[in-house]
Amino acid sequence: MQHEPAEIAIVGVGQSDFRALYAPTDRPRDAYALAAGALREAIDDCGIDKDEIDGLLCSRVEYGRLATVLGLRNPRFVHDLEGSGRMSGVALQEAVALIANGAADVVACVYGNNGRSARMRYGGEGGGPTVAYDEMYGMTSPGAYVAMMYQRYRGMYGASEDALAPLAINNRRHAALNPAAVLQKEITREDYLESRFIAEPLRLLDYCLINDGAVAFIVTSMERARTLRKPPVRVAATAGMAHITNYYTAEDFFYSACQDVASRLYRQTGIAPEEVDCLQIYDNFTPTIVFTLEGFNHAPRGEGWSWVDEEKIRHDGPRPLNTAGGHTSESYMQGWAHHVESVRQLRGEAGARQVPGCRTVQYMCASPIVTSHILTNDEAVAR
Amino acid sequence: MNAESYERLLPEITPENRPFWDGLAENELRLQCCDACGEYRFPDSEVCPRCLSGSFSWRAVSGKGRLWSWIRMHQKYFDAFDEVRPYLVAYIKLDEGPAVISTLGETPDDLAIDLPVRAVFEPGFSERTVLKFTVERPEPVA
Numbered sequence: 001m002q003h004e005p006a007e008i009a010i011v012g013v014g015q016s017d018f019r020a021l022y023a024p025t026d027r028p029r030d031a032y033a034l035a036a037g038a039l040r041e042a043i044d045d046c047g048i049d050k051d052e053i054d055g056l057l058c059s060r061v062e063y064g065r066l067a068t069v070l071g072l073r074n075p076r077f078v079h080d081l082e083g084s085g086r087m088s089g090v091a092l093q094e095a096v097a098l099i100a101n102g103a104a105d106v107v108a109c110v111y112g113n114n115g116r117s118a119r120m121r122y123g124g125e126g127g128g129p130t131v132a133y134d135e136m137y138g139m140t141s142p143g144a145y146v147a148m149m150y151q152r153y154r155g156m157y158g159a160s161e162d163a164l165a166p167l168a169i170n171n172r173r174h175a176a177l178n179p180a181a182v183l184q185k186e187i188t189r190e191d192y193l194e195s196r197f198i199a200e201p202l203r204l205l206d207y208c209l210i211n212d213g214a215v216a217f218i219v220t221s222m223e224r225a226r227t228l229r230k231p232p233v234r235v236a237a238t239a240g241m242a243h244i245t246n247y248y249t250a251e252d253f254f255y256s257a258c259q260d261v262a263s264r265l266y267r268q269t270g271i272a273p274e275e276v277d278c279l280q281i282y283d284n285f286t287p288t289i290v291f292t293l294e295g296f297n298h299a300p301r302g303e304g305w306s307w308v309d310e311e312k313i314r315h316d317g318p319r320p321l322n323t324a325g326g327h328t329s330e331s332y333m334q335g336w337a338h339h340v341e342s343v344r345q346l347r348g349e350a351g352a353r354q355v356p357g358c359r360t361v362q363y364m365c366a367s368p369i370v371t372s373h374i375l376t377n378d379e380a381v382a383r
Numbered sequence: 384m385n386a387e388s389y390e391r392l393l394p395e396i397t398p399e400n401r402p403f404w405d406g407l408a409e410n411e412l413r414l415q416c417c418d419a420c421g422e423y424r425f426p427d428s429e430v431c432p433r434c435l436s437g438s439f440s441w442r443a444v445s446g447k448g449r450l451w452s453w454i455r456m457h458q459k460y461f462d463a464f465d466e467v468r469p470y471l472v473a474y475i476k477l478d479e480g481p482a483v484i485s486t487l488g489e490t491p492d493d494l495a496i497d498l499p500v501r502a503v504f505e506p507g508f509s510e511r512t513v514l515k516f517t518v519e520r521p522e523p524v525a
Contacts, residue, residue, distance in 0.1 A: 124460035124461055132394040133394055133483070133484065134484040135392040135461065136393050136394070137472050137486045138460070138464040138472060139456070139472045140460050140461070141458075141460060144454055144456065144472065147454045148453070148454055148472075148474045151452045151454060151496075152451060155452075197455070197457040197469070198457060199454045199455075199457070200454060200456075200457055200469060201454070202454075246425075246426070246482070247474075247482065249474060249482075251482070
C-alpha cells in the first residue's frame with residue numbers, strides 16, 4: 001500500500017544503556033546482541049508484533065546475521081548501509097521512501113556498535129580515498145579534516161579560542177540530565193581550555209566518544225501508527241544532498257549542500273527555522289555544530305560561533321540543542337541516538353531535560369551526505 | 384623520525400601513479416590533465432571527473448598555490464611521527480584547481496589562511512622525493 005511521504009511516522013525507539021556498557025570488559029561485546037536488545041525495546045515501545053516488520057535497514061551490523069539473530073526470516077526488503085555517521089539520516093529517508101512507495105509497511109532501522117570493546121580506532125589505520133597520499137604527512141582521522149575546516153573558519157570569521165566551549169559544556173550539562181549518558185560530570189570553560197589538543201585547533205573535549213551501544217527505530221504509516229501504543233512522531237519532511245570530494249574537508253564547510261536541503265525542508269513543511277523547538281545536530285566534532293547552524297539558517301553565516309551561548313542552547317532556553325548530550329557526552333551512536341532523542345522530546349518522555357512544549361524537532365547532519373528531517377507531534381502541520 | 388615506520392606510510396608506486404613520483408624525483412609537480420577538457424586532477428584516476436574522458440596527459444604544473452588551512456597534530460597516530468609531535472599538516476589549494484594534503488618545509492610563526500605557497504621537493508626520510516610547500520614571501524616594498 002502506498003502513502004504520502006508526509007504521512008509516515010516513527011512509532012518505536014530503543015537504545016542501549018550506554019553508561020552501563022561503558023564499563024570495562026575483557027572481550028568485545030557482540031554488536032548483534034546489542035542491536036537485538038535495542039530493537040526489542042523499540043518493539044516494546046510501540047507494541048507492534050515482530051512479524052509485522054517487513055523491512056530491515058542495518059548500519060554497522062549486517063542484515064544476514066542480524067535477521068538470523070532476530071528470527072526475521074522473510075522481510076520484503078533488506079539493505080545494509082555502511083557503518084558511517086552520515087547513514088543514520090539516510091536510514092530514515094530510505095524507510096520513508098520504502099513505505100511511501102509500498103515496498104514495505106513496517107521498517108526497522110537498526111544500528112549496533114561495539115567500537116570501544118573491540119578497540120576500534122579512528123585514525124592511523126587507513127580509510128579515506130586519498131589516505132594513501134595523506135599518511136606520509138602524518139594526516140589521518142576524520143577529526144583532523146574537520147580541524148582543517150575549523151582553522152579556516154576561524155581565520156575567516158575571527159572565532160575566539162574558546163568559541164567551541166559552550167557546545168562542549170552544553171552537551172555535558174545535558175548528559176548530566178540523561179541517566180543513560182556515558183559522561184555526566186559537568187565541565188567549565190576552564191576545563192575546556194585545559195583539555196589537550198588532538199588536532200589543533202581541536203581539543204579532546206571537541207571530540208566524540210568511542211563507546212559500545214545500539215539504537216533501533218521502527219517506521220510505518222501514520223495510518224498504522226494511530227493504532228499503536230504511543231503518539232506517532234510524524235516525519236513531516238526529510239531531504240538530503242551529498243557533498244563528496246577527495247577529503248572529509250568541505251571547502252565551504254558543507255554550506256551549499258546544507259542550504260539546498262534546508263530550503264526544501266522549510267518549503268515543504270511551511271516551518272521556518274526559528275519555529276523549530278529543539279535542534280538535534282550531528283556532532284562528531286563540535287565545529288560541525290557551528291557549520292550546521294549556519295547551513296540551516298539557524299545562525300547567520302560566519303556568526304554561528306558567537307550565536308551559541310550556554311543559556312540560549314540549554315534544554316530550557318530559547319534554542320535547545322542536543323538535549324541528550326550529543327556525541328561528546330551521551331554516546332557516539334553516529335547520529336542514531338539523536339533520532340531517539342528527537343522522538344522522546346516530541347513525546348514528552350525526556351525527563352529532566354525535557355524541552356517545555358516541544359512540538360517540532362529538526363535533525364541535521366553536515367557531512368559528505370548532508371541530511372535533515374523535521375519531525376513533529378502535530379498532525380495539523382502545514383504543508 | 385623512524386625511517387622504517389615512515390616507509391610504510393608512503394603510497395605504493397604503481398604504473399598508474401609512477402609519473403607523479405618520477406616528476407617529484409625531477410623536482411617537478413606533475414598532474415594528470417584531461418585531453419578533452421583540460422581539467423587537472425589529483426590523485427590519479429583513469430577518468431576525468433569533469434567530462435569522464437579516459438584520455439589524459441601528465442603535465443608539469445606551476446607548483447604554486449595557497450595555504451587553504453593547516454592543523455598541528457598532537458595525537459599519536461603513527462609511530463613514524465611520534466617524536467616530532469606536534470607537527471604541521473597543510474591543506475593546499477593548487478593554482479590549477481586540485482587540493483593536496485602536504486606540509487610546510489619551514490613553518491613561520493605568523494601563518495594565515497590563503498598565504499601564497501610554492502612546491503619544494505625534499506628527499507624526506509627515504510629515497511623517495513616527497514612534495515612539500517614553502518610560504519612565498521613578497522619582496523619587501525622599498
